[in-house]
Amino acid sequence: MEPKETLAMVQGQAEIWQHMFSFVDSMALKCAVELRIADIIHCYGSAITLRQIASGINSPSPNISHLARIMRSLVRKNIFTEHHHPVDGGGETLYGLTQTSKWLLHDAELSLVPMMILQNHSWLLTPWHCLGQSIKEGGTAFNKVHGDEVWDFASKNPDFNNIFNDAMACTAKNVMRVILAGYEDGFGCMGSLADVGGGTGGMIAEIVKAHPHIKGINFDLPHVIATAPLHEGVTHVGGDMFDAIPNADAIFMKWVLHDWSDEHCINILKNCRKAIQQKSGKVIIVDIVVEKDGNDLFDEIRMAFDLLMMVHTIGGKERTELEWKKLLEEVGFARYKIIKIPTIPSIIVAYPYNCCCEDVVGATHGLLDA
Template identity: 60%
Template sequence: MERIELDEAKLQGQAEIWRYLYSFTDFIALTSAVQLRIADIIHSNGGAATLSQIASCISDGHTSTDITALARIMRLLVRRKIFTIHPPSDGGDPLYNLTHSSRWLLHDSEQTLAPLVLMENHPWQMAPWHYVSQCVKEGGTAFKKAHGCEIWDLASRDPDFNKLFNDGVACTSKFITSAILSGYKQGFNSIGLLVDVGGGTGGLISEIVKVYPHIKGVNFDLPHVVSTAPAYNGVSHIGGDMFHAIPNTDAIIIKWVLHNWNDEECIKILRNCKKAIPRENGKVIIVEIILKEDGSGVFDDIGFLMDLVMFAHNSGKERTEAEWKKILEGGGFSHYKIINIPALVSIIEAYPDA
């Protein structure tokens, strides 16, 4: 009996390795669905479409869609519960339907992850993964080993990559912003001037100002980033470098920025934040993942995947509360509180030491 259990465990272990070995195919199938706009096709067809209907919409009129290849991709995505398939009541061809997952792949939705899927699958983003083990042996940044420069340098000189990166980041900003506004309702009431450090093209600060019109908003990022930012009512765009100085303000919000940098760099940014806000009633609103090593929440596992993304793409990392406490103290913010919001990230409200 013990021998049978050992054999079953060994087979299960083998199956697990097979699964991890080819788990990249899940991502490729998902990316294909986004590139082919399959979710959009089903959505525009009233929420259900046959394989032939999907294929005809994919065809651009110059080529014929390989419906067999499409069927194979859809078969895997149905198994992964990205789409569902049901026989129609009239006995015709099976119908594919959207799920809660595939609705996040709609290109024109306010809540979409499609641009992030396209960004992460781009060869520029995939290449660094082949250097991860080399970084373990030698140190350094995988992205730089792959491309000869840091990710920010490539974005500053390559407009196509800059747009790809900004679009990927901006799509997450929309629904995380919604979570911030719903979970941090009282936090903005006493703020007159708010600077969004590393605010990208200004999506977050524009939404905050829209809900709290008494706030004067400043979107602060690198010059090549703010140069592509649209105009928003109540928001000024300022180009600069957070490692040198941050505009003086009542409060700072810094969303998904510190995880891009190592501890020493984060401390330098936080010290500049401290210089920019008043000692009394000033605060920094940090929006980041907080790793929970034994966490079983809906997003807790994603944090550890994101940590390796940081490892591959820059010198940053995701952090536990103890790790956040260390850099906050180093930056001059010994006092803080954590506010949970309905998102992958949490809010750390930090107050400057006297």
């Protein structure tokens, strides 16, 4: 075997090993979240020792050597920092936060902890073991494990419903500021806005807070609305988006359509068109636009989300711009535009009619007109 070919084989072997054990990173992160390691360091306000971290863990006798190995792994992944502090001629290792581990703080305004808890829970992890079976036999991997589709499972399981709603609320917070900045002018010309699949109402509440002239409607399944807190300027409405959607000047949907097949999405979008009250109305879709050869910060995550949809939903998928275009044309939307924002999804604005109150020529952030 030629040296170049030998090197390629070794590199290939290393890559397979890395993929094989990529779950270890997720489990180490889950461990850090469960032990609240980032919160413990944050409470001190500076880098701290391993024993100080251990003293903050809710346990009478934490295993220090195991904790050290978890921290070594997370430091290598740049989740935490590590440096040595000289003490009386000796040295002590201090661990600190990074911009990455700040996303692991439980009570921070911007946090990924609820999503980490959801995605790494056995309820969602176990179905991945049935991915091959679902390809052979059809059906969803989630159903094969739990005997229900995800929405039915949530309606019957309050604990899962709460974890799921917390995760959705956290993603709403994380992307809300980016959406408000990327589409600031777009919210100015509407009197009412219905958030379809709005969960417990966190997203529409932030929009109304930034634009108090908007009458907000949070629309979701009754079992979701039942747990929704009161938000000023927001009315909670329970129902089924496949039957009807509350009337409004505009419809907002964040990470809703990717859960469903094209046929289901056509049904939802038709109901959106019926719900829009005026010709200047629009549907604002916050969802992923897949670029097969994209290489920005979130493209790998977007591809992962596509497989996530395949495992957990009936026909759910992430779509390319061409697939979005075909979907919107099928429902009769006159035109659309895509606004790229610095997060996982993009903003897709669809217009049922050719007239609207927005100056699309002045739009920025990667506008693509159909």
